Amino acid sequence: MAATTLALPPARYEYGGDEFVFVEIDQAMSLEANFKAMTITGALRERRLDGVLDICPSNASYLIRVDPERLHPAELVDQLRSLEASATELTADQVLSTRVVDVPVLYDDPWTRETLLRFRDRHQDPGATDLEYAARLNGFDGVPQLVEALSGAPYIVTMLGFVPGLPFCYQMVPRDRQIEVPKYIRPRTDTPERAFGYGGAFAVVYPVRGAGGYQLFGMAPAPVFDLSQTLPDFAESIVFPKAGDIVRYRAIDQAEFDQVRREVEAKTFRYRIREFEFRPGDFLADPDAVNNELLEVLYR
Amino acid sequence: MNGLIVHTGGLYTTVQDTGRDGYYEIGMPPSGALDQFSYRAANLLVGNPEGAAALEATYIGPELEFTDDRLVAVTGADVPVTLSGEPVKPWETIPVKAGDVLSFAMITGGARVYLAVSGGIGVPDYLGSRSTYTLTGLGGFEGRKLADGDRLPLGERPVGTAPAPGSGVSESLRPSFPEVAELRTVVGLCSYRLTDAALRSFLETTWKVTKDADRVGYRLRGGTLDFVEREQPFGAGSDPANVVDLGYPVGSIQVPGGDEPIVLLNDAVTGGGYATIGTVISADRDRIAQTKTGDQVSFVSVDIDQALAARRERRERLDRISNELKE
Numbered sequence: 001m002a003a004t005t006l007a008l009p010p011a012r013y014e015y016g017g018d019e020f021v022f023v024e025i026d027q028a029m030s031l032e033a034n035f036k037a038m039t040i041t042g043a044l045r046e047r048r049l050d051g052v053l054d055i056c057p058s059n060a061s062y063l064i065r066v067d068p069e070r071l072h073p074a075e076l077v078d079q080l081r082s083l084e085a086s087a088t089e090l091t092a093d094q095v096l097s098t099r100v101v102d103v104p105v106l107y108d109d110p111w112t113r114e115t116l117l118r119f120r121d122r123h124q125d126p127g128a129t130d131l132e133y134a135a136r137l138n139g140f141d142g143v144p145q146l147v148e149a150l151s152g153a154p155y156i157v158t159m160l161g162f163v164p165g166l167p168f169c170y171q172m173v174p175r176d177r178q179i180e181v182p183k184y185i186r187p188r189t190d191t192p193e194r195a196f197g198y199g200g201a202f203a204v205v206y207p208v209r210g211a212g213g214y215q216l217f218g219m220a221p222a223p224v225f226d227l228s229q230t231l232p233d234f235a236e237s238i239v240f241p242k243a244g245d246i247v248r249y250r251a252i253d254q255a256e257f258d259q260v261r262r263e264v265e266a267k268t269f270r271y272r273i274r275e276f277e278f279r280p281g282d283f284l285a286d287p288d289a290v291n292n293e294l295l296e297v298l299y300r
Numbered sequence: 301m302n303g304l305i306v307h308t309g310g311l312y313t314t315v316q317d318t319g320r321d322g323y324y325e326i327g328m329p330p331s332g333a334l335d336q337f338s339y340r341a342a343n344l345l346v347g348n349p350e351g352a353a354a355l356e357a358t359y360i361g362p363e364l365e366f367t368d369d370r371l372v373a374v375t376g377a378d379v380p381v382t383l384s385g386e387p388v389k390p391w392e393t394i395p396v397k398a399g400d401v402l403s404f405a406m407i408t409g410g411a412r413v414y415l416a417v418s419g420g421i422g423v424p425d426y427l428g429s430r431s432t433y434t435l436t437g438l439g440g441f442e443g444r445k446l447a448d449g450d451r452l453p454l455g456e457r458p459v460g461t462a463p464a465p466g467s468g469v470s471e472s473l474r475p476s477f478p479e480v481a482e483l484r485t486v487v488g489l490c491s492y493r494l495t496d497a498a499l500r501s502f503l504e505t506t507w508k509v510t511k512d513a514d515r516v517g518y519r520l521r522g523g524t525l526d527f528v529e530r531e532q533p534f535g536a537g538s539d540p541a542n543v544v545d546l547g548y549p550v551g552s553i554q555v556p557g558g559d560e561p562i563v564l565l566n567d568a569v570t571g572g573g574y575a576t577i578g579t580v581i582s583a584d585r586d587r588i589a590q591t592k593t594g595d596q597v598s599f600v601s602v603d604i605d606q607a608l609a610a611r612r613e614r615r616e617r618l619d620r621i622s623n624e625l626k627e
Contacts, residue, residue: 014488016549017579018607029535054324063547161327161571201535
């Protein structure tokens with residue numbers, strides 16, 4: 001099969017002071033830009049350069065934290081440019097070994113509804129809920145149709161950040177089917193832990209309670225952050241999501257929500273996870289076919 | 301167990317060290333002492349490794365009682381210090397014994413005081429560091445600021461020769477606190493979002509530190525900066541200050557709303573959707589850390605070579621202190 005050329009502008013290299021290098025792949029979000037960021041940061045990780053402290057793929061860009069006493073930032077930029085030169089196309093055999101994860105979500109739940117009603121003065125449409133507003137803005141007949149779209153196709157984790165464990169998730173559908181919403185006019189001062197939010201073209205699960213500006217759509221019964229590391233899925237890390245994970249935010253009812261909560265409290269809950277060899281080139285050529293395969297593997 | 305008895309915790313006193321590396325990619329900032337120069341100098345004064353855990357106190361220091369013989373040193377902000385009621389000098393090696401009580405008056409210059417104790421603060425290492433990150437409550441002493449009545453563990457006193465009591469850091473090597481703190485800044489990242497006039501104005505304005513100034517970041521006021529008009533790219537959100545969510549360097553500057561620049565510091569969020577317009581260099585995070593609400597700062601544009609030269613200059617000053625203490 002032929003290689004898929006990533007039609008993207010040349011990357012922009014910027015020094016974030018003496019300790020960071022920021023590389024903007026594109027100003028607009030796209031899966032192509034994210035795949036390029038993942039490819040370059042993955043290759044950088046394999047080089048195991050002394051002095052590279054943190055490698056952070058971030059949606060349509062990436063950020064590297066460097067110890068300039070061990071690696072000159074200009075030398076790092078030279079290395080990154082050479083990696084970019086070899087990442088202008090995705091070859092058919094390029095594989096991202098990743099996980100597909102089922103993440104249950106109770107959409108239109110009582111907790112985020114209570115929260116969003118407290119902050120209507122900061123919202124574009126004080127007379128509607130966040131889901132009603134987003135459904136209208138994106139041309140859906142109503143909230144059920146929006147939830148079906150949110151819950152139907154999987155997402156890819158394109159960045160972790162803001163606070164520990166927060167996954168930025170971009171839905172794996174062509175741009176004309178992407179859901180896009182603005183952030184709140186002024187951020188809320190409160191968001192419940194595990195709220196499922198949406199801002200710009202990104203879905204997130206808030207790891208901890210706190211401020212937030214994303215539209216509130218639902219609540220996940222299972223955590224993405226566990227400082228005590230008592231749940232089995234957190235044995236190796238206090239955060240569950242990883243950049244490159246593929247997740248499905250599956251709509252559940254109150255009964256299943258309660259059941260998962262009981263399992264979380266009993267420390268027996270485990271996410272449904274399947275290993276998957278994801279081929280970005282195949283995906284870009286036929287997204288729906290790959291998505292069907294992903295869901296088939298996940299629920300096999 | 302020998303340790304420190306916290307009579308009063310002060311306003312915001314936390315255990316910090318050089319910071320936590322390797323977790324930025326999961327969204328965890330490095331934390332660590334904001335003024336690394338003063339913090340490291342304090343450790344050198346008591347014969348500790350430069351990266352031993354120490355206390356960082358903001359505005360109002362703690363009152364601490366010692367339970368065994370130690371060396372201590374106070375650096376950073378200008379503050380009158382007493383040991384069991386007798387004045388002692390900052391930037392000097394001070395011997396203490398069991399029952400001695402160290403107290404701080406109000407600071408008279410700067411904003412943050414560092415206290416090193418020989419042996420270091422002996423809290424457990426968490427993910428490679430003893431620094432406190434209060435947002436999720438991890439590291440340091442129980443993941444939080446000190447409270448009245450806490451008992452802090454201390455590490456084993458270092459073997460080998462420690463600086464003699466009364467050893468000090470020359471005045472010329474200590475930081476000064478000018479009326480306007482100049483923050484050398486590598487302009488860039490998404491600075492293309494500002495108009496040319498706005499970028500000039502950013503560098504020409506003297507900014508005032510607001511009350512929102514802590515280890516997460518400093519919010520400033522003093523002018524308005526205009527963004528270049530554009531059709532927002534896909535996924536960025538509708539506000540002109542928004543970009544597709546990206547990683548924020550520590551020290552980076554963003555301008556939500558165009559009128560309140562925020563300088564992110566060691567406990568900041570690691571990313572988000574506001575355009576970043578430059579980064580304060582690491583050596584001058586020391587300087588902003590010593591400014592407080594109402595103080596003034598300005599930004600001075602430097603390139604990467606000047607940023608690295610400033611970093612070397614800070615390293616050389618620490619080496620000079622280390623050498624002075626060996627003489």
